Each structure stands twice: as structure tokens, then as C-alpha cells.
Amino acid sequence: MATGTSLAVPVPVAERRFFFLSSQHGHERKHRRKRSKVFSSSSSEAIASDHNHQIQVLCKQGNLALALQLLPHEPNPTQRTFHSLILASNTPSSASAIHRAVIHSPFHSDPFLSTCLIAMYSRLRLLSQARQVFHNTPSKTIFVWNAMLKALLADDEAEDALSLFCQMNCLGVHLDSYTFSFALKSCIACSADSSSAPYRLKQIHSAAIRRGYDSQVHVATTLLDCYSKLGFLSYAQQVFHHMSLRTLVTWTAMIGCYARNEQPYDALNLFRQMVLTQDPHLTPNAVTIISVLLACAGLAALGQGKILHGYILRRELDSVLSVNNALVSMYIKSGSTVLGHRVFDHLDPRRRDAVSWNSLISGYAMHGFYQEAIQVFDEMVQSGVSPTAVSFVSVLGACSHCGLVEEGKMIFQSMTHKYNVVPCIEHYACMVDLLGRAGQLDEAVKIIEEMPLEPSPQLWGSLLGACRKFGNVEYAELACSHLFELEPKNSGNYVLLADVYTKAQMPEEVDRVKKLLEEQSLPKLAGCSWIEVFKKVYSFVSVDEMNPQIEEIDALLVELVAAMKIHGYEPNTKVILYDLEQEEKERMLLRHSEKLALAFGLINGKKGEVIRITKNLRLCEDCHSFTKLVSKFTKRDIFVRDVNRFHHFKDGVCSCMDYW
DNA sequence: GTAGGGTTAG
Known part of the structure; x- marks a missing residue:
């Protein structure tokens, strides 16, 4: 108790130190302090360390301008100083100023700083500079390689990312799990304009197996998601079932996989299964909820959706914009435009993004309220949100269902002229549908002949549908010549062609198509x-x-x-x-x-x-x-x-x- | 020794 009271007497810190340190230590300390005083007055090194510290602090505080002003006064910037500057850099000019300073320092080829510089340039969308840093780094660590992969992927240069991945393999670079994550994602990014994506995905998958990275949770989750995005549901399931460790992200990816691949029922079941584990690590987050809402929308399960809406409010997930957007879309797809619009109305107008608007537009289009769809499109433009490619798919679809040919043509023109949106294959498909439904088949075919892209099966399908309506045998045969090659297993195309022949009273041809269909014994998609x-x-x-x-x-x-x-x-x-x-x-x-x-x-x-x-x-x-x-x-x-x-x-x- | 990854609504 006695010591307790004595300790309770406040002792100044400096004195206390004296109290505990031996006299020898005390001497040493004094001595050192003295020495550093000498240095601080005569040598630049001490000033240097002072500036370094100041620059780092300024960067942390977000005062990059002042930090950069101080930099020339620091003759020996440290690696830490450069790192701070790179992290704080947020403009192209500050980025290149820092880069120049690095080049003129002893760290010009330091792989650590190169990694950071590549990430910095990638963040500022200055890919060529990132490439330059990469090429000027002689000894590349796996971090440098991976940073470059990530930068290419982020800048839609997935094809280059995959070549880089091949190069790494050829050079015998020791790949890690991050490398595989990026390579897999690149594969998916390439899938839009390359049919070899499934093959390449499986190649990377086997490479990951050979190196034992396929069981790593991040790699496996990415892999699962990649198979999901390519529509290989059973492969995704296999990956999921073989994982020994599944995180919330893994479960969410699998739920999303079912929801996106026309198995919304299984998505809801898996969600239920996850919740039943009662594992606190598996508490649904916003992304999980969005995937489940997608499944509800797929089933038009309005009741389930409402239950989820209640859960969202309880968990205060309604502050997340993407959750609200998913709710709008769920309600509309489940048949309730009123409830969908209500969620939209409750959103702060300043927070609404293109997806919020697009959900509403496509919702109205789906319900056949075409005038409303076009009206919402106009409101979107007036509110200052730029229409995206998806907005145009919805609104052109609306025109097509409504028979608004001239309006549709004008909107299609405005895409490039007014809104700077490059038409993609879906937009051309909309135009073919629009013209086809209106009976302007020659014009529809002209669009196909003149478009700069490879026609998709959906596009030929639209033409075929129009041919069925107007009994045009010639163009129906043209469409089928492509469709039978592009999607030989789609029995619907044979049925439509048979319809066209029936209408045209060509019984022999009807029989021929029917035989063709029977011979192949195609698996009909069960209704x-x-x-x-x-x-x-x-x-x-x-x-x-x-x-x-x-x-x-x-x-x-x-x-x-x-x-x-x-x-x-x-x-x-x-x-x-x-x-x-x-x-x-x-x-x-x-x-x-x-x-x-x-x-x-x-x-x-x-x-x-x-x-x-x-x-x-x-x-x-x-x-x-x-x-x-x-x-x-x-x-x-x-x-x-x-x-x-x-x-x-x-x-x-x-x-x-x-x-x- | 530092750096970096997977799931997101139309």
C-alpha cells in the first residue's frame, strides 16, 4: 500500500526516466543528444530528415501542394517520402512531378516505388505512363508484374493483360494467387469479343490447380464467378462445393450465379441455407441482398421481395444506392411499377445515378408503358444524368414495341451525335427489331449489312421473328443460314422457320425443317x-x-x-x-x-x-x-x-x- | 519490410 501511495505522487516524465535509468544510460543519452545537436547545425542530413517527416505529414493531411513545394528543398528524399507523395497524388501534373523526382533519386529503379507508381498512374487512367514505369523497372518483383496486370485490366486492355500473363509464364516468373485473380478476370473481360474465353479460362484454371492456388479462397471465388459469367453453372457449382473455406463473398457470388443463370429458385434456397448456418461471418451484406433481390425479380416473387425490403430497412442497408436500385428493379419486375416508383421517389434526386433511371425506364418498357419510358428518359436527361448504353437499349426497345419507327431512328442517331454513346450490338438488334416489327424488312437487312459489328444470334433472331410476322421466306432463310450455324442447338429457330413455311403454304419445306429438328433430337428448353x-x-x-x-x-x-x-x-x-x-x-x-x-x-x-x-x-x-x-x-x-x-x-x- | 485480390443493381 505504501508503494502505491508513493507512486500516486505525480512525478514529471523526465525525472521519472532519470529515476529508473542507471547513471550510465543517462550519460550515453546525454552524449547522443549532444552529438545530434552538432549534426543539426552543421550537416544537411538532419534538415533532410526533418523535411522528409514534414512532407510525409503534409501528404497524410492531404496538403499535396505544400508537400511538393517542400520536396526540392529535401536533397535526400527517402523511400517513405516518395511513397507518401505517390499515395497523395491526385492529378496528372503532380503525378509526373513526383515521377520525375523518383527518376532523379537513388530509387529510380526501386521495385517497391515502381509498384506504387504503376498503381498511381492506373488510378489516374494514365496507362501509357504506367507501362513506361513497368518497362523501366529492371528487376521486377511479383508486385510489379501484378500491378501492371491490374492496370491493364482496369483500362480495358484485358487482351494485353493476358499476353503479359503468358509472358510471365514464359519467363518463369513465380506467380502468386493475385496473379491468378487478375488473369481470370482478364479472361472474362475479353469474353465479349472473343469466343475463346471458355477455353482460356480452363487453361488458367488448370495452371492454378498445378500450382495449388485453386483452393485459395480469393482465386476460387473469382473462378466461380468467371464460370458464372460465362454461363457454366455446373462448373461454378463444382468450384463452390469443393471449397473448404467459403466466405460471405463466395456465398454471394454463388447466389448471384444462380440468379443470373436462370435459376432464381436455387438462388433463394442457397440464401436460406447460408442464413441457416447462423455463422456471424455470413451475415448478408449489401451485395448479398442485391443478388437475392435479383433472384426475387427473376421469380417475380413480390412477397419474398417485400420481406427482403423489411430486412433492408432493419439493417439500414437502405442508405446504399445500389440496394435501392435493385429494389426498384425488383418491384417493377415483380409487377409493381407503383412500389418501384415509390422507392425511386424516396431517393434523394441528387443521389440518383444512371442505374436508378435505367431501372425505371426498362421497367416501364417491360410493362408496355412506352410513352412513360420515353418520358422518364427525357427526365433523366433534364436532371443532368447522362444516358448510358443501357438507357438506349431500353428506350429503343420501347419504341420498337410501340411501333414508333421515326422516333426510334432519331434516338438511335442521337446516340452518337448528341450523347457520345457508341452503339453496340444490342442497339443494332433493337433497330432491326424496330424496323422488322414495322414491316420495313429491307431497311432492317440494310442495317445488318452496313453495321460495323458482327451480327449476333439475337439480331438474326429479331429478323427471323419479323419474317414470321410478315411471311418473308427469303429473309427468313437468310437469318436461319446464320442462326443454324451460330446456335445449332436452339430448336426455337427451326420452329419459327417452319412457321414461315407454313404461312407461305410450302408443306414440303415444313416437313424438311421438322425432319431436321427431329433428326437432331435437340433438347428443348423445358417450359x-x-x-x-x-x-x-x-x-x-x-x-x-x-x-x-x-x-x-x-x-x-x-x-x-x-x-x-x-x-x-x-x-x-x-x-x-x-x-x-x-x-x-x-x-x-x-x-x-x-x-x-x-x-x-x-x-x-x-x-x-x-x-x-x-x-x-x-x-x-x-x-x-x-x-x-x-x-x-x-x-x-x-x-x-x-x-x-x-x-x-x-x-x-x-x-x-x-x-x- | 513495405504494395495488392474475390461478390454489386439496368
């Missing part, structure tokens, strides 16, 4: 529909004997068909290409997944509530006319979202006006 009833999502496929209520559903459908026939419904068996008896064809029509979902909704849903169905294919003509009549007969509003757009059935009429 699938979803419906949400009391916040649970139910899915239906056309051959679904597993559904416990199938008998009840069948019975209702038979009853409905009988009633609809009185109201003028005639089963449109033309949509079935197989050679079957009329009765059998009608039976097949009744098993279309959309009709099953509709009957299920009528049986189990809340009376009088809007029925919302989502379908993975385009709505067939028979289901369309059937649903129109059901909406009238049952006095129910029915929303059906197919792959392209919304159909709102009410009182026997559809919002698409039978034009889809």
Missing part, C-alpha cells in the same frame, strides 16, 4: 412457370406428375377449357409441331406450365387478388388467348411476365394488344 401464393413460390414444368395437387389442377383446367370454349376459345394446336392427333395436341396444350400455374393460383390464391405468373419462355399464342378469356370469365387481373415483357390481362384484353 417452366412460377407463381407466388401466400409468400411461397411454386414452380411448374409441363410434365409435372409430382405436384400433389395435379389432379385438382387438371380437373379445373378441363372445366375452364369447357367454359372458355363456350366463350369462343379454340385451342390453338398450331403451336405444337409434333404429328399427333388433335385430341392429344389439345391435351399437351393443357399441360403448358403457365396454365398449370394459373389453375394453381385460382385454386389456392386469395380470392380477388391479382395473379402473378412468371415464365422462362415466350408466352405461346394459345396460352395468351386462353388467359385473356380466363381473366374475363373469372374477373381476375392476371399478370404474366415472359422472357421479354409483361402481359397484363384484364377483362379479356391484354396490355400488349396482342403484339408481342
